[in-house]
Amino acid sequence: xxxxxxxxxxxxGKLKASDFEMDSAPMPRIKPGQVLLKTxxxxxxxxxRVYMQGVTYRDAIVKDHVMTxxxxxxxxxxxDPDLTPGDVVEAETGxxxxxxxxxxxxxxxxGGAPLHRLMSAAGxxxxxxxxxxxxxxxxxxxxxxxxxxxxGGVGMVAGQLAKLAGARVVGIAGGQAKxxxxxxxxxxxxxxxxxxxxxxxxxxxxxxxxIDAYFDNVGGEMFEAVLFKMRDYGRIxxxxxxxxxxxxxxxxxxxxxxxxxxxxxxxxxxxxxxxxVQDRAAIDQKLDLLLSTGKLKDRVDILNGxxxxxxxxxxxxxxxxxxKRLIRVDxxxx
Amino acid sequence: xxxxxxxxxxxxGKLKASDFEMDSAPMPRIKPGQVLLKTxxxxxxxxxRVYMQGVTYRDAIVKDHVMTxxxxxxxxxxxDPDLTPGDVVEAETGxxxxxxxxxxxxxxxxGGAPLHRLMSAAGxxxxxxxxxxxxxxxxxxxxxxxxxxxxGGVGMVAGQLAKLAGARVVGIAGGQAKxxxxxxxxxxxxxxxxxxxxxxxxxxxxxxxxIDAYFDNVGGEMFEAVLFKMRDYGRIxxxxxxxxxxxxxxxxxxxxxxxxxxxxxxxxxxxxxxxxVQDRAAIDQKLDLLLSTGKLKDRVDILNGxxxxxxxxxxxxxxxxxxKRLIRVDxxxx
Numbered sequence: 001x002x003x004x005x006x007x008x009x010x011x012x013g014k015l016k017a018s019d020f021e022m023d024s025a026p027m028p029r030i031k032p033g034q035v036l037l038k039t040x041x042x043x044x045x046x047x048x049r050v051y052m053q054g055v056t057y058r059d060a061i062v063k064d065h066v067m068t069x070x071x072x073x074x075x076x077x078x079x080d081p082d083l084t085p086g087d088v089v090e091a092e093t094g095x096x097x098x099x100x101x102x103x104x105x106x107x108x109x110x111g112g113a114p115l116h117r118l119m120s121a122a123g124x125x126x127x128x129x130x131x132x133x134x135x136x137x138x139x140x141x142x143x144x145x146x147x148x149x150x151x152g153g154v155g156m157v158a159g160q161l162a163k164l165a166g167a168r169v170v171g172i173a174g175g176q177a178k179x180x181x182x183x184x185x186x187x188x189x190x191x192x193x194x195x196x197x198x199x200x201x202x203x204x205x206x207x208x209x210x211i212d213a214y215f216d217n218v219g220g221e222m223f224e225a226v227l228f229k230m231r232d233y234g235r236i237x238x239x240x241x242x243x244x245x246x247x248x249x250x251x252x253x254x255x256x257x258x259x260x261x262x263x264x265x266x267x268x269x270x271x272x273x274x275x276x277v278q279d280r281a282a283i284d285q286k287l288d289l290l291l292s293t294g295k296l297k298d299r300v301d302i303l304n305g306x307x308x309x310x311x312x313x314x315x316x317x318x319x320x321x322x323x324k325r326l327i328r329v330d331x332x333x334x
Numbered sequence: 335x336x337x338x339x340x341x342x343x344x345x346x347g348k349l350k351a352s353d354f355e356m357d358s359a360p361m362p363r364i365k366p367g368q369v370l371l372k373t374x375x376x377x378x379x380x381x382x383r384v385y386m387q388g389v390t391y392r393d394a395i396v397k398d399h400v401m402t403x404x405x406x407x408x409x410x411x412x413x414d415p416d417l418t419p420g421d422v423v424e425a426e427t428g429x430x431x432x433x434x435x436x437x438x439x440x441x442x443x444x445g446g447a448p449l450h451r452l453m454s455a456a457g458x459x460x461x462x463x464x465x466x467x468x469x470x471x472x473x474x475x476x477x478x479x480x481x482x483x484x485x486g487g488v489g490m491v492a493g494q495l496a497k498l499a500g501a502r503v504v505g506i507a508g509g510q511a512k513x514x515x516x517x518x519x520x521x522x523x524x525x526x527x528x529x530x531x532x533x534x535x536x537x538x539x540x541x542x543x544x545i546d547a548y549f550d551n552v553g554g555e556m557f558e559a560v561l562f563k564m565r566d567y568g569r570i571x572x573x574x575x576x577x578x579x580x581x582x583x584x585x586x587x588x589x590x591x592x593x594x595x596x597x598x599x600x601x602x603x604x605x606x607x608x609x610x611v612q613d614r615a616a617i618d619q620k621l622d623l624l625l626s627t628g629k630l631k632d633r634v635d636i637l638n639g640x641x642x643x644x645x646x647x648x649x650x651x652x653x654x655x656x657x658k659r660l661i662r663v664d665x666x667x668x
Contacts (some may be wrong), residue, residue, distance in 0.1 A: 050597075102377040219592050238592040253587025258553050261604030263384075268602040270595030 002027050005095035005309050007067045013248050015049055020155060020310035021065065028100040035083050035106060037073035037091060037099045040220045041119045042306070042327040044313050045070070046152075049245040063096050066094040067309070071329070072109070072119045073099070083108065088115070090123065095309050097329055107280075111288055114334055120324035121298035125153035126287045127145070127280065128239060128273040129215070133161045135276075136237035136269045137213035141166030144207050146226055149217035149242055151178035153324030156186060157287075158215045158239075163187055167213075172199065174224060174319045181322060186297060200225040210234075218242040224254045230264050238270040246317040299323030304331065336361050339429035339643050341401045347653060349383055354401065354644035362434040369417050369431045369440060371407035371425060375453045376640070376661040378647050379404070383579040398506075400428040401643070405663070406443070406453045407433070417442065422449070424457065429643050431663055441614075445622055448668055454658035455632035459487035460621045461614065462573060462607040463549075467495045469610075470571035471547035474498030478541050480560055483551035483576055484510035487658030490520060491621075492549040492573075494630050497521055501547075504540045506533065506556060508653045515656060520631060526558045534559040544568075555569050558588045564598050572604040580651040630648070633657030638665065652655040 003025045006273035009019040018220065044128035048068055051061045061068050067311030071094075075087040083089070091106040093099035137158075139145045145162040149155045150171025159182065162169045170190040171182040179191035190206035192199060199222055203211070210231035216223055220243030221237075229237070240294045244250050261268060276283070301321040303312045309327045316325050335358045343353040364370045385395045385402055395402050405428075409421040414437030417423070425440040427433035446452035454460065471492075473479045478495040483489045484505025491514065496503045504524045505516040513525035524540035526533060533556055537545070544565035550557055554577030556571075564570070578584050595602060610617070624630035635655040637646045642659045650659050 217590060221591055224587075236592075238595040241596060242592045244593055245540065250589060250593065253558070253589040254591045257588045257591045258550060258557055258570075258602070258604060259575040259578055259584065261572040261602060262575060262606070265604045265606055265609060266602075268592070268595060268600075270592060270597065270599045272596070272599055275599060289526040292451060 006066050015309040017310040032079045036077040039071045039329040041072045043070040043119050044325040112240045122287045126157045129154045129157035131276045132237035133158050139167035141164045143212035144168045145213045147215040148172045227256045236268040301325045304328050336432040339401050366413045370411040371665040373405045375406040377404040378659040383666040412607040456621045463488045463491035465610045466571035473499045473501035477546035478502045479547045479551045480504045482506045561590045580581045635659045638662050
């Protein structure tokens with residue numbers, strides 16, 4: 001049997017674990033051109049809350065269907081010449097133990113020690129950070145870069161990449177423990193705990209010369225606070241809007257838009273990592289090299305068992321994770 | 335004597351003509367490296383209202399001083415080897431009949447038939463439109479481009495440049511007369527009268543395939559209405575924020591920022607024409623060629639006499655002008 005997580009109630013306000021339901025279905029069967037996959041790790045992504053709000057840059061999540069999600073999986077059976085049983089792949093399996101997928105929608109992965117790195121700093125979240133930081137933020141040595149949700153899967157890599165580029169890096173995260181980790185383990189120059197500090201005042205102190213680049217994972221009030229402290233010709237990479245995802249109304253608009261864009265001549269760009277699919281292999285290789293030479297650190301926040309996925313996502317939207325949150329679906333892997 | 339316009343009251347709410355005062359001062363005298371200029375035309379610019387709100391990308395306007403402003407002027411006397419009496423120049427003289435300026439802050443202009451074109455489509459406003467349209471909006475043939483304040487000095491050129499690039503162009507302007515002019519004289523594909531139409535609904539009708547690029551002169555609600563109709567990978571050139579200039583409070587924030595930037599992968603960039611000073615001569619030459627070959631049309635909205643400048647600026651902030659508003663300071667020139 002195939003254990004799966006279905007989205008049973010389309011959330012109106014905050015997402016709850018009880019909006020999901022476990023279910024068992026017969027093992028799926030493959031046809032020519034398809035592969036049977038066994039899920040190893042599920043990537044939990046805050047953005048998946050958005051897909052419940054309707055069609056965006058991808059299909060909406062549909063009620064009573066298997067919850068959408070990216071996974072690292074192993075090929076169990078293949079009716080495609082390019083994939084062989086045993087191969088490790090990345091695929092949008094959704095939240096289920098087994099999945100049958102067209103081989104063309106599956107990407108083979110190499111390396112990974114440990115394996116879960118391929119779903120974290122050497123995977124979707126590292127890649128996202130890489131694109132936003134190197135293509136949009138483009139920090140020069142000595143510049144000041146701010147990263148929000150800095151202790152999350154994307155933010156932790158974004159900040160480290162900015163450090164590697166010679167920038168002064170300020171992370172915004174929720175709680176003392178996360179801030180301490182950013183400072184002591186990841187080498188951030190400053191960390192702001194938005195739960196206990198006034199972000200505007202703390203930014204003014206941590207960025208006395210203003211902010212040259214901002215990697216934005218949250219939108220809302222933090223976007224506003226940063227905006228007023230941007231330097232002329234600054235760059236803002238809009239990666240996510242955590243502050244709005246889990247809310248029935250989008251909240252008030254950001255002040256200073258577009259007036260400050262003009263006055264400061266800012267470049268503000270939204271992006272989605274999948275737009276850079278043509279560079280994916282090259283980016284993965286670069287991240288892998290940085291990780292294996294110890295220049296980049298990974299951190300995962302693993303919950304065990306597919307039944308933990310609903311509460312894991314709900315907790316993630318509340319900011320409970322440090323590092324990239326994954327669900328270990330196959331208990332036998334490390 | 336030198337007749338001048340001083341800003342006597344720093345506006346709190348809306349700017350009034352009575353915030354200014356005429357005054358007469360002795361003719362200024364020149365020193366080595368300086369030139370004496372006679373003002374021909376003053377450029378009225380809505381952005382000058384911003385400089386009254388404090389320091390931005392340039393000095394704030396100071397109470398009791400000559401009002402800031404760009405002019406086309408003639409050199410009357412020169413103690414600099416590069417400038418000769420009779421030369422026509424562009425300079426930040428402020429609102430006065432005569433000015434003494436360092437020669438290095440004065441730019442010689444050639445051509446201009448009629449002369450006032452050098453202050454309009456072949457000058458500061460044409461150049462601003464050129465930079466925003468060609469460097470940020472970058473329309474491809476067949477794309478849909480929206481321009482706000484489309485019947486103003488910048489907007490009219492921006493829209494025409496988009497037409498020349500093969501785009502479908504939709505202008506937003508205030509009033510039927512302006513809209514008719516955009517359609518019949520400038521060849522815009524559609525025009526929306528924001529004073530009598532619902533901009534969101536009108537945009538939906540005029541842009542059935544969405545908006546690829548937006549040249550924004552107004553910010554505020556129109557920015558918001560356009561934002562929701564942008565296509566993926568669209569570009570927004572933030573040139574000005576007319577909706578906020580003449581107001582004590584900046585108004586509510588723009589909804590959908592940065593959520594829609596992410597979902598639609600928009601590139602949004604603020605710019606100021608003076609950042610492109612190194613390309614100025616090349617841009618002026620291109621505009622001049624387009625104008626002299628009839629591919630680009632100019633329109634000026636000229637008021638006579640320096641004493642008309644205060645009411646002229648106040649009226650401009652209310653949207654009374656069609657085309658580029660100038661003050662003819664020297665009654666003898668055309």
